[in-house]
Amino acid sequence: MSSTFIMAIDQGTTSSRTCIINQAGGLVAEARETFKQIFPKPGWVEHDPEDIWYSTQRSMRLALEKAGIKGSQIQAVGITNQRETVMLWDAKTKKALHNAIVWQCRRTQEICERLKKAKKEKMITAKTGLVLDPYFSATKIQWLFKNVPNAMKKAREGHVLAGTVDTFLLWKLTNGQSHKTDVSNASRTMLMNIHTGWWDEELLKLFNVPESILPEICPSNADFGRTQGLGFMPDGIPITGILGDQQSALFGQTCFDIGDSKCTFGTGSFLLLNTGKKAVKSKNKLLTTIAWKLKDGELVYALEGGAFVCGAAVQWLRDGLGLFQQSSDIEALAKTVDDTQGVEFVPALTGLGAPHWKPEARGVISGLTRGTTKAHVARATLEAMALQNVDILVTMQKDLGKKIRSVRVDGGAAANDLLMQMQADYCGVNVVRPQNLETTALGAAFIAGLGCGMWKDLEEIRRVWKINKEFKVKMTPAKRKERMLRWEKALEKV
Numbered sequence: 264m265s266s267t268f269i270m271a272i273d274q275g276t277t278s279s280r281t282c283i284i285n286q287a288g289g290l291v292a293e294a295r296e297t298f299k300q301i302f303p304k305p306g307w308v309e310h311d312p313e314d315i316w317y318s319t320q321r322s323m324r325l326a327l328e329k330a331g332i333k334g335s336q337i338q339a340v341g342i343t344n345q346r347e348t349v350m351l352w353d354a355k356t357k358k359a360l361h362n363a364i365v366w367q368c369r370r371t372q373e374i375c376e377r378l379k380k381a382k383k384e385k386m387i388t389a390k391t392g393l394v395l396d397p398y399f400s401a402t403k404i405q406w407l408f409k410n411v412p413n414a415m416k417k418a419r420e421g422h423v424l425a426g427t428v429d430t431f432l433l434w435k436l437t438n439g440q441s442h443k444t445d446v447s448n449a450s451r452t453m454l455m456n457i458h459t460g461w462w463d464e465e466l467l468k469l470f471n472v473p474e475s476i477l478p479e480i481c482p483s484n485a486d487f488g489r490t491q492g493l494g495f496m497p498d499g500i501p502i503t504g505i506l507g508d509q510q511s512a513l514f515g516q517t518c519f520d521i522g523d524s525k526c527t528f529g530t531g532s533f534l535l536l537n538t539g540k541k542a543v544k545s546k547n548k549l550l551t552t553i554a555w556k557l558k559d560g561e562l563v564y565a566l567e568g569g570a571f572v573c574g575a576a577v578q579w580l581r582d583g584l585g586l587f588q589q590s591s592d593i594e595a596l597a598k599t600v601d602d603t604q605g606v607e608f609v610p611a612l613t614g615l616g617a618p619h620w621k622p623e624a625r626g627v628i629s630g631l632t633r634g635t636t637k638a639h640v641a642r643a644t645l646e647a648m649a650l651q652n653v654d655i656l657v658t659m660q661k662d663l664g665k666k667i668r669s670v671r672v673d674g675g676a677a678a679n680d681l682l683m684q685m686q687a688d689y690c691g692v693n694v695v696r697p698q699n700l701e702t703t704a705l706g707a708a709f710i711a712g713l714g715c716g717m718w719k720d721l722e723e724i725r726r727v728w729k730i731n732k733e734f735k736v737k738m739t740p741a742k743r744k745e746r747m748l749r750w751e752k753a754l755e756k757v
Contacts, residue, residue, distance in 0.1 A: 271707040279318035281326035284708035288727030294325030306369040309362035334496030341504035341711030343511035344428040349400040364403040371402035392551030401453035441488030447510040450553040483555040484714035503714025515706030528676035532573035547658040568617035568655030576610035597642035605630035607753035608643040649685040673702040688738035
């Protein structure tokens with residue numbers, strides 16, 4: 264059998280997943296490995312880098328076994344990843360200096376507050392398109408250098424490497440031969456100037472990060488290196504695509520034109536809107552980010568808004584409160600009631616993201632009565648997941664200056680028909696669900712396939728994408744306005 268498969272590695276917040284994709288864009292096999300979440304203090308979130316690497320390797324091996332193919336039949340590897348999560352490791356010992364600090368972690372809030380008082384936020388936003396928040400990598404790296412013994416000394420001696428998860432996995436996959444990243448991941452570090460596409464000297468000085476420890480920034484479909492020393496795959500398989508997870512979902516949804524948008528329902532929910540070659544500056548606290556850059560092409564930008572807790576709220580109901588056994592059970596439970604009977608849930612369990620940016624916010628469930636049941640709480644949770652996205656979408660339309668025609672959806676919760684209808688009704692735009700909900704992995708496959716020549720151009724990729732269902736707006740504008748007013752009152756309580 265010829266080499267006609269792409270291996271897409273999707274390293275996420277709670278699991279590492281590998282998908283085998285064929286030339287028709289079909290999912291041949293999938294394997295997922297969960298790993299431990301580490302919470303040293305309230306608001307702190309870490310991952311063990313070795314857990315990330317072990318779970319990734321295991322998912323790769325299992326995916327090959329499930330597909331019934333050999334590693335030699337993989338034409339190329341693509342990587343997509345949780346973006347702002349960052350780590351330091353020793354290039355000589357190949358060991359991490361500390362656990363990875365996860366994008367959800369709020370430990371650097373004080374650093375951010377000091378920088379705001381020093382009036383640095385305007386400069387940071389102008390160069391990076393980001394708001395000054397613990398979410399991003401720069402303050403995490405700064406914290407590591409301040410708190411890990413001898414980290415800066417080792418860095419000055421040339422032993423320390425830094426990177427987001429894509430960089431770490433690439434370094435491991437190539438047996439330490441390649442220390443690179445792509446523009447989409449670099450744009451989330453708060454260390455790259457999104458207008459030049461390279462590390463920014465002023466930002467590096469501000470956060471005290473030596474440029475020598477950072478990876479080379481490459482186009483998203485560059486030749487990133489070759490596999491080496493894996494055992495279960497031969498040496499020499501090219502790694503030809505890297506995208507941060509949300510940009511990868513945008514690419515996997517074939518949102519190649521200006522105004523195309525998608526919403527991914529994962530641990531958090533993230534809306535991205537393609538703005539083309541123009542870096543649209545948000546007047547409403549959205550992020551201006553790089554979507555991708557193709558070889559010999561220009562930078563493509565996007566507006567982004569993210570709610571930090573989406574699927575994680577369902578996990579909390581399942582694991583923290585024990586309301587149901589499996590996350591998928593929430594739809595049936597919520598359908599047993601017609602409405603929430605006044606229950607509102609603002610799932611600010613790790614602060615509020617765009618467009619509010621309140622890292623100190625905490626979750627609130629209000630409107631409880633003696634008649635409240637777990638079904639009402641379940642339905643309020645689904646409504647909150649959709650309502651958070653309305654706040655972001657309305658803001659995007661203001662920044663773009665025109666109404667968005669439709670939103671493409673993906674991620675695990677996009678399979679929930681009730682949630683998708685809520686999303687269409689509350690947003691007032693049609694919601695389009697593709698046949699393949701795992702578009703984050705599909706985007707990694709598409710970008711790697713472009714890099715290795717499996718697909719010749721974007722039009723060929725566009726023909727591979729297929730619709731599953733379109734959810735049309737059913738709610739009247741008056742009902743929508745009434746619902747949003749109740750949501751706004753609930754937000755005032757956090």
